[in-house]
Amino acid sequence: MSTSAAAETGLLRIEEIEGRGRGLVASQPLKAGQIVLRDSPILLYSAFPMINPSSSSRPSTSNTYCAKCFRNLSSSSPSVVSCPSCSHFHVFCSQNCLSAALTSSHTPWVCQALSRLRDCSSLLLEQPMELQLQALFLVAAYHLSLVSLAQFQILLSLEGTPGATDSAAAHFLHSLISSLFPSPPLEGFSVELTAALLAKDKLNTFGLMEPFSSNDGGQRSVRAYGIYPNASFFNHDCLPNACRFDYVDTSPEHHNNTDIIVRMIHDVPQGREICLSYFPVNENYASRQRRLMEDYGFTCNCDRCKVEANWSDDDNDDLAEEEEEEEEEEEIDEVMDEDHHDQIMESSLGKGDADFPHAYFFVRYMCDRENCWGTLAPLPPKDEATSSDVMECNVCGNLKNDQVTDANGEEDQLSMDD
């Protein structure tokens, strides 16, 4: 797969965008719901560290998921099999997944490196969880250099320089990782290369999430992280025009269940940059800016941020006061809660379009299911001329009719079976 594969779809092309590096731009008018990219990962790694803090000899929570396809194991428990070498440390949903893994993601080389990593558990357990996950990423990344130098080069071509990585962490991880391999995995194996790889991971990784459950307050944990070579070119916008879907737990007949699919939220003209939001769109201005700087190293000056940067206390007393109270009481509330949402909606009614041009986006494209905060995009168009009027949430999967409003102002909900 080359880095220009996204452009080859004919729908998107890679362009240099001032102040944002490379980005993806519509090479023709795009319709709401249209699939503009389907991308497979070049590398996936578990979001659960290998080491179980309570006992290094017992299986960790990573066993909830197949170590190859990351499907939830509960639905396929009769056919669950373990890696013959590392036994219960890596389990697979089926013999097919085990066989595929033994020649791809869980080769003897990976199996040995991970078991040596478990032997270093006393060193790693003192470190933050993030470092443990980075160690898993590095094993997968250096393994990629052995099985596909071309894909490893693609990984290296993504955004991220060694400077974006904490130098102490890079040195610690490089020395740890060096001890796992019988010989250097490739020419040029160095702490600088390790630091560069860690930067690629930080700036480009997508999380494959647990299914949504309203019971856990909408806090979904990540089950696996992946590097998607084409989707990595999407820049961020706090009011995105596209959003990504994944269907990890889809039935086993569907291969490529770890692919991500990017669909248009609404129509856009040719030449417009296509952007995703890197996190749920309900986060407030301060939280978004902090997160984008800390996690991605940039200050966002998208249209929404330009407007919200100018929101003064006079404009938005209630909202600001509530945010301040929450910040004092529980540090910073990163996610707008139901009250915030209602206040935004109420305050939008009192503002002109210029003050709150994006109120429409929240009303139409943000999922209103409790604690979900997902983004809605229409299902793919039935034909070139007609967009679907069924909207799908990219977090909870809810389907609802677009613009079908009853006498109480409530939109019709569809069940998944509709």
Ligand SMILES: C[S@@+](CC[C@H](N)C(=O)[O-])C[C@H]1O[C@@H](n2cnc3c(N)ncnc32)[C@H](O)[C@@H]1O
């Ligand atoms: C996943 S990459 C996106 C593709 C990247 N622009 C490239 O050239 O490969 C994420 C990085 O893109 C840049 N970026 C993304 N969205 C941006 C935005 N709205 N403004 C400025 N830079 C942005 C930041 O450097 C960020 O760390």
